[in-house]
Amino acid sequence: MSATTMSPARKPLSPRQALDRVRRGDLGAWPVVGGLIAIAIVFGSLNEHFLSPENLTNLALQMAATGTISLGIIMVLLLGEIDLSAGSVSGLCAVVMTILSVRNGWNPVLAIVVAVVAGSAVGLLHGLLFTRVRMPSFVVTLAGLIGWQGLLLYLLGESGTINLPFDGFIAKLSDTWLPPWQAWALAAALVAVYGGSLLLSRRLRLAAGLPVTPAYWAAVRTGGLAVVLAGAVLVLQADRGVPLLLVIFGTLVVVLDLVLRHTAFGRWMYAVGGNAEAARRAGINVTRIRLLAFVLSSALAAFGGILAASRLAAVNQSSGGSDILLMAIAAAVIGGTSLFGGRGRTYAALLGILVIQSITNGMLLLNVDSSVRYMVTASVLALAVAIDSLARRGSAQ
């Protein structure tokens, strides 16, 4: 008897609570999932190739690079800041990596590490200009957008393009596929760890007399994950297999999510994004958090640029250019990261990039001109920002 009075079950949402959540923009992932289904239906019916395993595998490959850049964007968006330089920095660092490994014959892993460190240094510079000189972040990174692209063009020089050897380590990154047993083992391990951690935390909460959700809820969530992962593995297996690139991106998403939700650093990121003055008075080193966010943003942009170079097996003057930045920001916002700071998760990058990349991919299949593609991508971004702004107004009332 005492157990039940001490730990009232956390009930699934009542309609009224659900409405509350809708009003404060906390819809979870459902609208995005709905959008994905709509996209699948529309493009699937316009082009029978869209939902083929081969195209979905290409989609996974296309997602990884921009998705990684988007993860970096989320780090600064959480603070209510913006990084407009992410695209340029991704291109620049890819060029640095390529020059080191191809022209100077460095070990490719070392070249990658140095390029990511160079990206971090760029982020540190942005962060210092923002925190010490107190320049608005959008101006700092707007200057970065142009300036780092200038440096990229300077480094590329006359040639304009440098190819990466097709059978080299770097190009191989995006042409490596998990054998079936590895793919299934990975999926099974993820499901087991997820389900296990849900059950463990449920038991610990019960032991501490804290309210818990009913046990079937953990089973539903674990089952849902199992279905999604199994579906993905089946589809990808029907083509070349699960791409290593997708595993790398997925690992980044999961690790960064754990860091944001379960470490003090992550908690302080949200705190600074929510109320920087309150965070400062609570003894949090706000400047350090801001510097780290900009460093993370540029480091992830650098890594994303390297993944993009791997896929193209080359870098050129448009590396990191065109609509990459717009897509990375759109992905973050579509996935539910607020431009006003303090709200969002890294899964936003995963879901958001899935949406925006499948729209782009679908339009490419339909031979839609890039002029129209740009306008559609921009409209989707504008729509996502509009929803974010309305949700903020709703929660401020």
Add this chain to the structure above:
Amino acid sequence: MIRAKDISKRYGAVQALEGASLDLPPGEVVALVGDNGAGKSTLVKAISGVISPDEGEITMDDRPVRIGNPHDAQALGISTVYQDLALCENLDVVANLFLGSERRRWSWLSHISMERATRDLLTQLDVRIRDIRVPVAMLSGGQRQSVAIARALIGEPRLVILDEPTAALGVEQTAQVLDLIRRLRDRGLAVLLISHNLADVRAVSDRVVVLRLGRNAGEFRTAEASQESIVAAITGAAA
């Protein structure tokens, strides 16, 4: 007992405090009142380490202590609830209570231990919040004020300073917060309440200290003082 003795502070041409003193014994709610510009905030800032006074000393159990910054004050067990609450509206109650002093093991947050402590503390203080895992933005003004006060108790302080805690609240929520202040006293804490509202002051305080033009201008046991005598001390009419 925490005691501020003969504190003076000058801002340029303005003598904000001129030898003001204040005794803050445990288990007593002291209300600090005075007209605008009387020096209340300056005195509170000196005690909470936001400013350092030009003259005077602060003692704890008759030993002088040095309070150079807010962190020193916190380490000595002096906790301040600012008028603007300083909560992160996007974080839940647990996260706000432990902000900046999160419990963790190998830098991994101990969510369960913090939530348990939060629920225990809120129960002791009789603060009712339906779901402590929703962002603080979803709570009422009184609940937020209660969260801010509960947060001040996390470090096991000896003195809690409350700056205008009821200024932004309606009647019912004010009553809740006044109840909460009484519970702080019952826990044996020293409470310093700054308020413009004499009704609140009379309802909850044990002692009223009046400041006027930076000096002590009267001290009353709340139970024995009339409203008129307090007002007279504030305005200087009795002099």
